[in-house]
Amino acid sequence: MRDSDKTDAIIALDDVTLRLGGQDFAFDLSVTPGKMTAIAGMSGSGKSTLLNLIAGFEQPETGRIRICGKDVTGLPPAARPVSLVFQDHNLFAHLDLATNIGLGIDPSLRLTAEDKQAVSQALQRVGLAGFEKRKPSTLSGGERQRAAFARALVRRKPILLLDEPFAALDPGLRASMADLLIELQRETRQSVLIVTHDPQDVQRLAEDVLFLDQGKILMHCNTKRFLSGEGPAAIATFLGPYHRRD
């Protein structure tokens, strides 16, 4: 990809390479701002590794990573303008929800009255008004995931990274969490990258798709084109019944 194609990118990976275990990874890509992009692919294709490179949990061996126009290569996760939501381990079990979410604003928890108000507002926004004093163990799986979104919301970062955020939820809850995520993205206009191995998530959530295969990008296109099945055979396999070539 030429540098001139990346001028408006909110995230750009320039010839990034990395080797983990026996797997080589090579990523060159740019993400346009204000969209929801799915990172899709079969198990082991490198989805989490790509997200971890952007978040700063993995470092490239060669190449560079730019976020919001700034070279962040080598910077730790906390120094990058991103929020993260994972499938689980999002919340500290011994802390109540207000504290868990407050950590998203200030890890040392020196919260102002305004910060505390922002925590309550975020809880309200995700349908957990009044849950400030509840411990994570007293919540359902869906409520815990809502709380994780609330923590991402209070951070007010331009980029939201999600790694299989709905994987632990049953199908009904997945659909309502997907609706909530779409609403939040429209309100905040955050650039969202969501890792998924589920074609249905791609269809209902994403405008664009980055499809990975064996540590590389096989296709980067809009969702309509991705679902049309005109891409490589590996994509048809991934899509299964969502494959509309017939």
Ligand SMILES: Nc1ncnc2c1ncn2[C@@H]1O[C@H](COP(=O)(O)OP(=O)(O)OP(=O)(O)O)[C@@H](O)[C@H]1O
């Ligand atoms: N820290 C690591 N050390 C050794 N190998 C690793 C490491 N991280 C990832 N890998 C390997 O790299 C490959 C890609 O892993 P990755 O977790 O990025 O895939 P994925 O597409 O997210 O898979 P899944 O959908 O199963 O979570 C796998 O073969 C994995 O075993």
